[in-house]
Amino acid sequence: MPTPVRAANAAAVLRAVLLHGPVPRTRIAEISGLSPATVTRLYPLLAERGLLRELDEPDAAQTVGRPRVPVDLDASAxxxxxxxxxxxxxxxxxxxxxxxxxxxxxxxxxxxxxxxxxxxxxxxxxxxxxxxxxxxxxxxxxxxxxxxxxxxxxxxxxxxxxxxxxxxxxxxxxxxxxxxxxxxxxxxxxxAAEALFGRARRVRSLGYLYVGDVLGFAYSAEGDVHRGAHAAAGDVTHLPLGVPRCAPADAEPCSCGARDCFLSLAGEGPTTARAMRLGVVPEPRIDLVLKASRAGDERAEQLLRERSRSVGAAVSVLAGILDPELFVVAGAGLTEAAEFLPELRVATRTAVVPSAFGARxxxxxxxxxxxxxxxxxxxxxxxxxxxxxxxxxxxxxxx
The missing domain is CATH 3.30.420.40 (ATPase, nucleotide binding domain)
Structure with a gap:
């Protein structure tokens, strides 16, 4: 059974390779703050578990001295x-x-x-x-x-x-x-995925907003996602955006009674319901709204632009409270719709990018x-x- 110190050191070695690999052991020591001897002792333990491996080619950046063998994650094991x-x-x-x-x-x-x-x-x-x-x-x-x-x-x-x-x-x-x-x-x-190997791998704080059938928000600092006292942090469904005058004239009141909450202005359900009432799509699917927009339907385009501005307003509110280094947004009609990101960014000064993982x-x-x-x-x-x-x-x- 590994001691807490050895477990923490092994985690530091593995994360250094994730962020910077392939990388020689000496560089792992520099990145992790561990001694070269500690890294050397930990390598066989991690290699035996199929987590790390040595590469056949020496470090290409090395010009003098004994050849240094780079270490990388063993993605094949x-x-x-x-x-x-x-x-x-x-x-x-x-x-x-x-x-x-x-x-x-x-x-x-x-x-x-x-x-x-x-x-x-x-x-x-x-x-x-x-x-x-x-x-x-x-x-x-x-x-x-x-x-x-x-x-x-x-x-x-x-x-x-x-x-x-x-x-x-x-x-x-x-x-x-x-x-x-x-x-x-x-x-x-x-x-957590974005912080591990997505667009937020090198940032210290992250705001993450998902807009789909359901709405969700997560805040991560130093790789740890905040859960709240009752594991309920991130409920932004009825976040008031304070823009009732901007709510669409044909928008139905939300179940909370408001016309300017996040769900009513940006949720997939309300957005696709409006698209159906306008005759844009035959069934409530956000991908069909996006398809109609790209086919030249101005009503669909306007719907998605309004939705993106509402998402931007939500980002602005959340970023104003937490001030993350980066904001990532995900969800159908956002992640794969780069043409609407400028509308979203108008409402906030925070750096906003789509998820690195697309529809997957x-x-x-x-x-x-x-x-x-x-x-x-x-x-x-x-x-x-x-x-x-x-x-x-x-x-x-x-x-």
Whole structure:
């Protein structure tokens, strides 16, 4: 069992390689603040677990002295799984340790019994892993969703795809796949992924705003995402933007009674409902609104411009309170719609960029829960997996 000091040192070594690798051991020591001797002692422990490897080519930047062998993450030895439980669609992914997506899949569903949905997700995850992970060892599964999440116990409550029940996802998924399972709220997981290997890898503080069927906000400082006293930080659904005069004339009042809350001005539901009333789209889908805009429909373009300005207003409010170094936005009609980012940025002085992961953000974020655990405690996290190689016979992944 690694001591706390050794565990912290191993984490520092692994993160130095994540941010700067491939890099020689001497440079790892400089970056991490550890002694070269400590780095040398830790390397074989991390290499044995399939986390680090030496490259065949010497350091190209070296001009004198004994050749220095660069060290990099071993992306060929391990993989992680992710599952995002959406209201009508679940998104699945397999990632390597650098956060690169090896494979992805989507699963359409209505509102089945929780166990039936979990069975289907595990079955699809097993097929996806078998097809894309190759010989890599699976380190765990991350599961995310919108709603009240207790990351400590692995429970998710009130999720529509689970019939509104409170479900112990850690136990349910763990029983089926025989791997460690980590559970968190989806926007917090997205912020963690962005800080690990997205656009925020080199910033000290991050604001992250997700705008979709549901709205969510997360704030990260020094790599740690704030959860709040009751794990409920980031509820911005009815954030008042103070611009009722700018609310569309045909906007319906929100369930909270306001016409100028964040949901009423920027949520996918209200936006697509307006698009349908205007005859822009035949069904409430934000991707169809974006498609209509790019096909020259001025009504669709105006809708998306208004929505982007409302998102910018929300960013301005949140940035004014927390003052993050960088703000990342994600969600359909934003992440892949660069033409509307100028409208969003007009309302704030904070640097705002779209998520680095595009339409795959949910799958990447889910799997990142496992990678985050590995980078925080590489000796403990991977040691746990090595001690749990046998899985239930009905496991679709390890059986």
């Amino acid at each position: 391990c993989a992680v799984l992710g599952a995002h439980l959406g209201a009508r669609r679940s998104r699945l992914g397999v990632l390597d340790l650098r956060g690169r997506l090896l494979g992805a899949a989507e699963l359409e569903h209505e509102v089945p019994a929780p166990r039936a949905l979990i069975d289907r997700v595990c079955e699809r995850l097993g097929a996806l892993a078998a097809r894309t992970a190759g010989p890599r060892r699976l380190l765990g599964l991350g599961v995310i969703g919108a709603g009240p999440v207790d990351a400590a116990t692995g429970t998710l409550g009130g999720h529509p795809a689970l019939g509104g029940h409170c479900v112990d996802l850690r136990a349910e998924f763990g029983e089926r796949i025989g791997l460690p399972v980590y559970v968190d709220e989806h926007t917090r997981a997205m912020a 953000v949910n799958a990447v974020a889910a799997a990142s829960l496992v990678i985050d655990r590995v980078f925080r405690d590489p000796l403990g996290a991977v040691s746990d997996v090595r001690g749990r190689r046998s899985a239930p016979m009905n496991s679709p992944i390890n059986g």
